[in-house]
Amino acid sequence: MLFHVTMDVRIPHDADPAYIERLKAEEKARAQELQQAGTWRHLWRVAGAYRNVSIFDVADNAALHDLLMSLPLFPFMEISVTPLCRHPSSIHSDDR
Ligand SMILES: O=C(O)C[C@H]1C=CC(=O)O1
Numbered sequence: 265m266l267f268h269v270t271m272d273v274r275i276p277h278d279a280d281p282a283y284i285e286r287l288k289a290e291e292k293a294r295a296q297e298l299q300q301a302g303t304w305r306h307l308w309r310v311a312g313a314y315r316n317v318s319i320f321d322v323a324d325n326a327a328l329h330d331l332l333m334s335l336p337l338f339p340f341m342e343i344s345v346t347p348l349c350r351h352p353s354s355i356h357s358d359d360r
Pocket residue numbers: 271273291292293295314315316337
C-alpha cells in the first residue's frame with residue numbers, strides 16, 4: 265500500500281545539539297536504508313521549511329505506523345498521513 269506522508273521536524277530550542285546531531289545522522293542512515301529497500305519510495309524537502317513529503321510502500325496501516333514510530337527523529341516530528349490508491353489514468357504500473 266502506498267501512503268503520502270508529511271513530516272514536520274520540530275526540534276526544541278533547548279535540546280542538546282550533540283544529541284540532535286546524533287539523531288539526525290541515525291535518521292539519515294535509516295532513511296537511506298529504507299529507500300534502498302524500496303519502502304521509502306520518494307523523499308522530498310519542502311522548500312523553505314524543515315518538512316519533507318514522502319511516499320512509503322508498506323504492507324498496511326500498522327506497518328506504516330510501526331515504521332514511522334521507529335524513526336530516530338519521531339519524537340520531534342509532527343506527521344500527517346494520506347493513504348493512496350491507483351489513479352485510473354496513471355501510466356505507472358507500480359502505483360498500487
Ligand atoms: O530531514 C527530514 O526531513 C527528517 C527526516 C526524514 C529523512 C531524514 O533523513 O530526516
